[in-house]
Amino acid sequence: MDRIPILRMGKFLLVTIQIDLYDRLATNLESDLVNMVNKTEARGVLIDISALSIVDSFMGRILGNIGSMSKIMDAETVVVGMQPAVAITLIELGLELKGVHTALNVEKGMELLKEKIGSSEEEPDADEDSID
Amino acid sequence: MKIVLTKDKMQIGKEQDVVPFRNRVKEYAVKIGMSLVNQTKLITAASELVRNMLKYGGGGEALIEVISQGRDNGVRLTFKDKGPGIKDITLAMKDGYTTGKSLGLGLPGTKRLVNEFDIKSTVGEGTTVSIIKWKNG
Numbered sequence: 001m002d003r004i005p006i007l008r009m010g011k012f013l014l015v016t017i018q019i020d021l022y023d024r025l026a027t028n029l030e031s032d033l034v035n036m037v038n039k040t041e042a043r044g045v046l047i048d049i050s051a052l053s054i055v056d057s058f059m060g061r062i063l064g065n066i067g068s069m070s071k072i073m074d075a076e077t078v079v080v081g082m083q084p085a086v087a088i089t090l091i092e093l094g095l096e097l098k099g100v101h102t103a104l105n106v107e108k109g110m111e112l113l114k115e116k117i118g119s120s121e122e123e124p125d126a127d128e129d130s131i132d
Numbered sequence: 133m134k135i136v137l138t139k140d141k142m143q144i145g146k147e148q149d150v151v152p153f154r155n156r157v158k159e160y161a162v163k164i165g166m167s168l169v170n171q172t173k174l175i176t177a178a179s180e181l182v183r184n185m186l187k188y189g190g191g192g193e194a195l196i197e198v199i200s201q202g203r204d205n206g207v208r209l210t211f212k213d214k215g216p217g218i219k220d221i222t223l224a225m226k227d228g229y230t231t232g233k234s235l236g237l238g239l240p241g242t243k244r245l246v247n248e249f250d251i252k253s254t255v256g257e258g259t260t261v262s263i264i265k266w267k268n269g
Contacts, residue, residue, distance in 0.1 A: 018261070020154065023147045023183075054172055056179040057238060085172035093176060093241035094227060 004029045006036050012113060013037065013075075016048040026062045033066055037073045046072050046115035048106055060095040067100035076101060076116045080109035118129030135204045137205070139197040144211075145191040150182050151193055156229060157209065160198055164205045166267045173245040174265040180238045181261050188231075189213025189259055199264070206247070206266035217255040225251075 002025055007014040013036055015029070033045060045066065048056065055063070067077040078101040082090075090097065101116070103109035133218045140160070142153050157178045161171045178194075185192045192213030199208050227240045239261075243249040248264035 020151050053158070054176045056176050056183070057241060058179075058183060083172075085169045088169055088240060089172045089245065092173065092244050093180075094244070095241075100150050131207045 002028075004033065006032060008036070008040055008042070011042055011117065012046055012110070013040065013042045016051070018051045018101050019129045020053060021059065023058060023122040026059060030050070030062050030069070030130055034069045034073065036071055037075045043075050045075055046106065046109050046113060047077065047079050047084075047100075048081045048109075049079060050083065050105075052086065053087050055069070055082070055095075057093060057095060057106045060090060060093075060097060063097060064099045067098075071099065076113060078109045078112050079104050080104065080106050097109055134180070134199045134201045134208075136208075137200055140196040142194045142196070143191075144182055144185060144194050147183075147186060150186070150205065152180055153214040153250060157196055157207065160207050161265075164198055164207065164267050165203065166265070170265055170267070170269065174209075174263075177263055177265070178190055178209055179243040180242045181209070181222040181263070184217075184238050184261075185211045185213045185259075188218075189215030192258070201266075204266045206264050206269065208262065208264045210260065210262040212260045214258040217257055217259055218251075219255055221251055221253060224230055 004015060004017060006027065013033065015033065037045065063079055070077045079097065080103045082102065084106065101112055103112050140156065142152060142156060154175050157175055158171060161174055182194060189233040190213065193209060195210040197208040199206055223229055225239050246263040246265045250262045253259040
Protein backbone atom coordinates (compact mmCIF):
# COMPACT_ATOMS: atom_id res chain seq x y z
CA MET A 1 0.00 0.00 0.00
CA ASP A 2 1.19 3.52 -0.73
CA ARG A 3 2.39 5.51 2.22
CA ILE A 4 3.83 8.93 2.91
CA PRO A 5 7.14 8.55 4.72
CA ILE A 6 7.44 9.99 8.20
CA LEU A 7 10.92 10.99 9.34
CA ARG A 8 11.99 11.25 12.93
CA MET A 9 14.31 14.01 13.98
CA GLY A 10 14.92 14.16 17.70
CA LYS A 11 11.65 15.02 19.36
CA PHE A 12 9.98 15.88 16.09
CA LEU A 13 8.36 14.03 13.27
CA LEU A 14 8.74 15.42 9.76
CA VAL A 15 6.44 14.79 6.87
CA THR A 16 6.91 16.18 3.39
CA ILE A 17 3.94 15.69 1.16
CA GLN A 18 5.37 15.56 -2.35
CA ILE A 19 2.37 14.39 -4.31
CA ASP A 20 -1.29 15.25 -4.46
CA LEU A 21 -2.95 12.85 -2.08
CA TYR A 22 -5.92 10.75 -2.83
CA ASP A 23 -8.19 10.05 0.09
CA ARG A 24 -6.83 6.74 1.27
CA LEU A 25 -3.28 8.05 1.30
CA ALA A 26 -4.38 11.00 3.42
CA THR A 27 -6.27 8.92 5.95
CA ASN A 28 -3.31 6.51 6.15
CA LEU A 29 -1.03 9.44 6.88
CA GLU A 30 -3.36 10.56 9.64
CA SER A 31 -3.31 7.21 11.45
CA ASP A 32 0.40 6.59 10.76
CA LEU A 33 1.29 9.94 12.27
CA VAL A 34 -0.74 9.46 15.42
CA ASN A 35 0.77 6.00 15.86
CA MET A 36 4.25 7.40 15.34
CA VAL A 37 3.65 10.14 17.90
CA ASN A 38 2.69 7.45 20.35
CA LYS A 39 5.59 5.15 19.52
CA THR A 40 8.35 7.75 19.41
CA GLU A 41 6.93 10.06 22.08
CA ALA A 42 7.40 12.89 19.65
CA ARG A 43 6.55 16.36 20.93
CA GLY A 44 6.10 18.00 17.58
CA VAL A 45 4.89 17.21 14.09
CA LEU A 46 5.95 19.26 11.09
CA ILE A 47 4.08 18.83 7.85
CA ASP A 48 5.48 20.43 4.72
CA ILE A 49 2.78 21.01 2.12
CA SER A 50 4.78 23.22 -0.23
CA ALA A 51 4.34 20.72 -3.05
CA LEU A 52 0.57 20.56 -2.71
CA SER A 53 -1.14 22.47 -5.47
CA ILE A 54 -4.50 22.37 -3.74
CA VAL A 55 -5.94 21.74 -0.29
CA ASP A 56 -9.62 20.93 -0.43
CA SER A 57 -12.00 20.51 2.49
CA PHE A 58 -11.10 16.85 2.82
CA MET A 59 -7.37 17.53 3.02
CA GLY A 60 -8.07 20.45 5.33
CA ARG A 61 -10.01 18.19 7.62
CA ILE A 62 -7.19 15.64 7.64
CA LEU A 63 -4.68 18.34 8.60
CA GLY A 64 -7.03 19.58 11.32
CA ASN A 65 -7.52 16.03 12.58
CA ILE A 66 -3.78 15.43 12.73
CA GLY A 67 -3.45 18.62 14.75
CA SER A 68 -6.20 17.71 17.21
CA MET A 69 -5.12 14.10 17.60
CA SER A 70 -1.49 15.03 18.13
CA LYS A 71 -2.56 17.64 20.65
CA ILE A 72 -4.32 14.97 22.67
CA MET A 73 -1.12 12.95 22.49
CA ASP A 74 0.80 15.99 23.77
CA ALA A 75 2.42 16.97 20.50
CA GLU A 76 2.13 20.23 18.59
CA THR A 77 1.54 20.29 14.86
CA VAL A 78 2.80 22.89 12.46
CA VAL A 79 1.92 23.02 8.79
CA VAL A 80 4.49 24.82 6.65
CA GLY A 81 5.02 25.98 3.11
CA MET A 82 1.48 26.61 1.99
CA GLN A 83 1.37 28.25 -1.42
CA PRO A 84 -0.31 31.67 -1.49
CA ALA A 85 -2.94 30.55 -4.01
CA VAL A 86 -3.80 27.65 -1.74
CA ALA A 87 -4.20 29.97 1.25
CA ILE A 88 -6.52 32.27 -0.72
CA THR A 89 -8.61 29.33 -1.88
CA LEU A 90 -8.82 27.77 1.58
CA ILE A 91 -10.20 30.91 3.16
CA GLU A 92 -12.77 31.44 0.41
CA LEU A 93 -13.77 27.84 0.75
CA GLY A 94 -14.37 28.54 4.43
CA LEU A 95 -11.59 26.50 5.99
CA GLU A 96 -9.49 28.09 8.67
CA LEU A 97 -7.26 25.15 9.58
CA LYS A 98 -8.03 25.39 13.26
CA GLY A 99 -5.97 23.23 15.57
CA VAL A 100 -2.75 23.45 13.65
CA HIS A 101 -0.03 26.06 13.77
CA THR A 102 1.29 27.35 10.50
CA ALA A 103 4.65 28.75 9.44
CA LEU A 104 6.03 30.07 6.19
CA ASN A 105 8.72 27.47 5.69
CA VAL A 106 10.39 24.47 7.31
CA GLU A 107 12.98 26.57 9.11
CA LYS A 108 10.39 28.86 10.69
CA GLY A 109 8.24 25.85 11.44
CA MET A 110 11.02 24.18 13.37
CA GLU A 111 11.64 27.36 15.31
CA LEU A 112 7.97 27.56 16.17
CA LEU A 113 7.89 23.96 17.35
CA LYS A 114 10.96 24.45 19.52
CA GLU A 115 9.39 27.54 21.00
CA LYS A 116 6.10 25.77 21.71
CA ILE A 117 7.78 22.82 23.34
CA GLY A 118 10.43 24.86 25.08
CA SER A 119 7.73 26.82 26.87
CA SER A 120 6.17 23.68 28.31
CA GLU A 121 9.37 21.98 29.37
CA GLU A 122 12.93 22.97 30.20
CA GLU A 123 15.14 21.84 27.35
CA PRO A 124 17.99 19.71 28.66
CA ASP A 125 20.09 20.08 25.53
CA ALA A 126 19.46 23.55 24.27
CA ASP A 127 22.00 23.56 21.47
CA GLU A 128 20.39 20.78 19.59
CA ASP A 129 19.79 23.24 16.79
CA SER A 130 19.58 21.81 13.34
CA ILE A 131 22.36 22.58 10.92
CA ASP A 132 21.34 23.50 7.40
CA MET B 133 -23.77 33.32 -25.62
CA LYS B 134 -21.44 30.58 -24.55
CA ILE B 135 -19.58 28.67 -27.23
CA VAL B 136 -18.04 25.31 -26.46
CA LEU B 137 -14.50 25.07 -27.81
CA THR B 138 -13.38 21.68 -26.55
CA LYS B 139 -15.06 18.84 -24.78
CA ASP B 140 -13.59 16.09 -22.65
CA LYS B 141 -15.27 13.40 -20.62
CA MET B 142 -14.08 11.34 -17.69
CA GLN B 143 -15.73 8.55 -15.78
CA ILE B 144 -15.34 8.83 -12.02
CA GLY B 145 -15.82 5.56 -10.24
CA LYS B 146 -13.29 5.38 -7.46
CA GLU B 147 -11.30 7.74 -5.28
CA GLN B 148 -8.11 7.11 -7.29
CA ASP B 149 -9.82 8.87 -10.19
CA VAL B 150 -9.87 12.16 -8.31
CA VAL B 151 -6.22 13.12 -8.75
CA PRO B 152 -6.03 12.34 -12.51
CA PHE B 153 -9.26 14.26 -12.98
CA ARG B 154 -7.84 17.27 -11.13
CA ASN B 155 -4.74 17.10 -13.29
CA ARG B 156 -6.86 17.05 -16.43
CA VAL B 157 -8.78 20.13 -15.27
CA LYS B 158 -5.51 21.84 -14.54
CA GLU B 159 -4.24 21.12 -18.06
CA TYR B 160 -7.20 22.91 -19.59
CA ALA B 161 -6.99 25.80 -17.17
CA VAL B 162 -3.30 26.24 -18.00
CA LYS B 163 -4.02 25.95 -21.71
CA ILE B 164 -6.36 28.95 -21.67
CA GLY B 165 -3.92 30.94 -19.56
CA MET B 166 -5.84 31.07 -16.32
CA SER B 167 -4.02 32.72 -13.43
CA LEU B 168 -2.60 30.49 -10.72
CA VAL B 169 -5.09 31.67 -8.10
CA ASN B 170 -8.04 31.02 -10.40
CA GLN B 171 -6.59 27.66 -11.38
CA THR B 172 -6.27 26.73 -7.74
CA LYS B 173 -9.84 27.80 -7.04
CA LEU B 174 -11.17 25.87 -9.99
CA ILE B 175 -9.26 22.71 -9.15
CA THR B 176 -10.27 22.90 -5.51
CA ALA B 177 -13.91 23.33 -6.55
CA ALA B 178 -13.54 20.39 -8.93
CA SER B 179 -12.06 18.30 -6.17
CA GLU B 180 -14.96 19.08 -3.83
CA LEU B 181 -17.59 18.25 -6.42
CA VAL B 182 -15.96 15.11 -7.68
CA ARG B 183 -15.65 13.88 -4.13
CA ASN B 184 -19.30 14.69 -3.47
CA MET B 185 -20.24 12.76 -6.56
CA LEU B 186 -18.29 9.72 -5.37
CA LYS B 187 -19.51 9.89 -1.82
CA TYR B 188 -23.17 10.66 -2.29
CA GLY B 189 -23.83 9.73 -5.89
CA GLY B 190 -21.76 6.58 -6.15
CA GLY B 191 -19.62 8.04 -8.91
CA GLY B 192 -20.63 9.36 -12.28
CA GLU B 193 -19.45 11.33 -15.23
CA ALA B 194 -17.41 14.51 -15.30
CA LEU B 195 -17.41 16.72 -18.33
CA ILE B 196 -14.65 19.28 -18.91
CA GLU B 197 -15.33 21.98 -21.47
CA VAL B 198 -13.42 25.01 -22.58
CA ILE B 199 -15.98 27.67 -23.35
CA SER B 200 -15.90 31.17 -24.66
CA GLN B 201 -18.21 34.10 -24.10
CA GLY B 202 -17.39 37.33 -25.82
CA ARG B 203 -13.74 37.95 -25.11
CA ASP B 204 -13.50 35.73 -22.11
CA ASN B 205 -12.55 32.09 -22.07
CA GLY B 206 -13.32 29.75 -19.26
CA VAL B 207 -13.61 26.20 -18.09
CA ARG B 208 -16.97 24.61 -17.46
CA LEU B 209 -17.20 21.43 -15.43
CA THR B 210 -20.32 19.31 -15.24
CA PHE B 211 -20.75 16.49 -12.79
CA LYS B 212 -23.54 14.06 -13.42
CA ASP B 213 -24.43 11.20 -11.13
CA LYS B 214 -27.31 8.78 -10.89
CA GLY B 215 -27.36 8.76 -7.12
CA PRO B 216 -30.24 9.27 -4.72
CA GLY B 217 -30.49 12.99 -5.46
CA ILE B 218 -30.76 15.86 -3.00
CA LYS B 219 -34.08 16.43 -1.25
CA ASP B 220 -33.55 20.00 -0.17
CA ILE B 221 -31.04 21.90 -2.28
CA THR B 222 -31.42 25.12 -0.28
CA LEU B 223 -30.40 23.21 2.83
CA ALA B 224 -27.54 21.44 1.03
CA MET B 225 -26.22 24.83 -0.04
CA LYS B 226 -26.03 26.07 3.54
CA ASP B 227 -22.64 26.41 5.21
CA GLY B 228 -22.03 23.69 7.74
CA TYR B 229 -24.86 21.43 6.66
CA THR B 230 -23.92 17.83 6.03
CA THR B 231 -25.52 14.42 6.00
CA GLY B 232 -22.12 12.76 5.96
CA LYS B 233 -19.37 13.39 8.46
CA SER B 234 -17.66 16.10 6.47
CA LEU B 235 -17.45 19.77 7.39
CA GLY B 236 -20.40 20.69 5.21
CA LEU B 237 -18.34 23.17 3.21
CA GLY B 238 -18.39 21.33 -0.10
CA LEU B 239 -21.29 22.88 -1.97
CA PRO B 240 -21.46 26.38 -0.46
CA GLY B 241 -17.66 26.63 -0.41
CA THR B 242 -17.44 25.53 -4.02
CA LYS B 243 -19.97 28.14 -5.05
CA ARG B 244 -17.75 30.84 -3.56
CA LEU B 245 -14.76 29.63 -5.58
CA VAL B 246 -16.34 29.80 -9.03
CA ASN B 247 -18.14 32.36 -11.19
CA GLU B 248 -21.20 30.36 -12.06
CA PHE B 249 -22.74 27.54 -10.15
CA ASP B 250 -25.77 25.51 -11.08
CA ILE B 251 -27.24 22.50 -9.35
CA LYS B 252 -30.15 20.35 -10.41
CA SER B 253 -31.33 17.32 -8.58
CA THR B 254 -34.23 14.93 -8.74
CA VAL B 255 -34.77 12.56 -5.86
CA GLY B 256 -34.30 9.01 -7.07
CA GLU B 257 -32.74 10.05 -10.35
CA GLY B 258 -29.54 11.88 -9.60
CA THR B 259 -27.77 15.19 -9.36
CA THR B 260 -26.07 17.40 -11.91
CA VAL B 261 -23.76 20.18 -10.82
CA SER B 262 -22.24 22.58 -13.29
CA ILE B 263 -19.63 25.26 -12.60
CA ILE B 264 -17.83 27.85 -14.68
CA LYS B 265 -14.60 29.60 -13.88
CA TRP B 266 -13.68 32.39 -16.29
CA LYS B 267 -10.08 33.01 -17.10
CA ASN B 268 -10.28 36.52 -15.77
CA GLY B 269 -13.12 35.94 -13.36
